[in-house]
Amino acid sequence: MYRIGELAGMCEVKADTLRFYEKHGLLAPSMRTDSGYRMYTEQDANRLRFILRAKEVGFTLSEITELLSIELNKSEWACADVKGMVDDKLAQVEERIAQLNVFKTTLQALSRACCGGPESAEHCSILEALESSLTEVRCEEPGCEHGKQ
Amino acid sequence: MYRIGELAGMCEVKADTLRFYEKHGLLAPSMRTDSGYRMYTEQDANRLRFILRAKEVGFTLSEITELLSIELNKSEWACADVKGMVDDKLAQVEERIAQLNVFKTTLQALSRACCGGPESAEHCSILEALESSLTEVRCEEPGCEHGKQ
DNA sequence: ATAAACCTTGGAGTTTAATCCAAGGTCAAG
DNA sequence: CTTGACCTTGGATTAAACTCCAAGGTTTAT
Structure with missing residues (x-):
């Protein structure tokens, strides 16, 4: 105790x-x-x-509450209910992972596009991408041309 | 306008x-x-x-404020600064994905452990797992024995 | 010229998940 | 028997990012 x-x-x-x-x-x-x-x-x-x-x-606390609340009233629920809840949460988690993977991909593209060097950010690809449109981030070649002049 | x-x-x-x-x-x-x-x-x-x-x-609004201040004053910053921010964010997102994958695995184990049938959840494997310890969820065989008595 | 749709401000409310505070009660050690 | 560490309660505050409200001013269409 x-x-x-x-x-x-x-x-x-x-x-x-x-x-x-x-x-x-x-x-x-x-x-x-x-x-x-x-x-x-x-x-x-x-x-x-x-x-x-x-x-x-x-998980938010209310999601956790939902998941745990069944436990207080077990006999009033069927296995199907419990499993359904777990499966719902599973779907949510997968959805979230998918969403985060989109973020991740975008961030990776931004990162790859920038040389990361000590030169002025005047022509930084990342800022340019944010200024225009994220979908336009394209600069995956290893030799970064950025900051050339 | x-x-x-x-x-x-x-x-x-x-x-x-x-x-x-x-x-x-x-x-x-x-x-x-x-x-x-x-x-x-x-x-x-x-x-x-x-x-x-x-x-x-x-990005959070305060991170965006920071990005904007770079944007307005590009020449005073280096690419390294900008790339550093993106890479930090990338690390955060990856960390979150990793965490979610752990939970996903746990939820999948819970889901597999439960028959999902119409019987009372009185002896539901999922609830039993929640009551004791999640690390004990082990019931991956297809024939679910759960609810036997 | 008047109603509808838009705008202004300051300020309050919302949600999530705590965190802190004040005033007081409990408990073990010296 | 008193000090210090711990506990109790209710209520206030925090942070993020909005969202809504009231009371009134402005524009526009009819």
Whole structure:
């Protein structure tokens, strides 16, 4: 059993964050001492770890709430519901990855287009691309001609 | 010359957003009419497009402010500065993609572990995994044994 | 000349995810 | 038995990036 500060320290979050999660229904301590101190079990700690892992990867707290809320009411849900939720999240994650890959490609094109040297950015390909249109970034040859004059 | 609503409509943002950008030093109209209406020139419109394009690539407004300050003063900066910013952003995006891939793998494991049938989620492998530890999700065989009793 | 559509300002509200604060209660050590 | 570290609560504040509102002024079309 951990007090709030212990669990927080263990998981590298602040005690305030745990109170916040409690207020928002993500994680409540399994018990309280007579004097009202929150006491977290190992199971609570595991739940917190799941929350943190999900968060690390870009799930919002309300998405995490949704995912965890089934657990409180297991018997009212069918496996299909649970799996459906996971699959929805999976689709969202894949969508997000796809989106980020688009960003990545654009950024790579921008990066490749620029010599990155100490010369003035007067004719910098990156700035020129942002000035005109991102779709026009084309300068993939290794010998960068940029800054020639 | 465009009035605020025209420029907003043209670029598919709200007039409020343009006022917001002005307040935050990203984009001020080049002039005002006698009666105080904002009037944007084609150059202003280009600057807005620059902002929107940069946003598309995932730059925050404060990063864009920085980019714009380079833009306005190109000769005082080196290509290395500009490329450095893009490469930083690229690293951030790649890091995020890597994280999302970890979560994707976990979600795929959860999904595979569950039969997805109409039976009660009382003994659902997904929920069991969430309750204990995600690292324990191991049930990749096609014949799902889940819900057996 | 009047209604509709547009514009102005300052300021408040929204969302997400905390983070901080004040005033006070609890607990272990010396 | 008092100090210091910890805990309690409710409420205020933060940051980002808008978004909306009220009360009024301007333009334009009929």
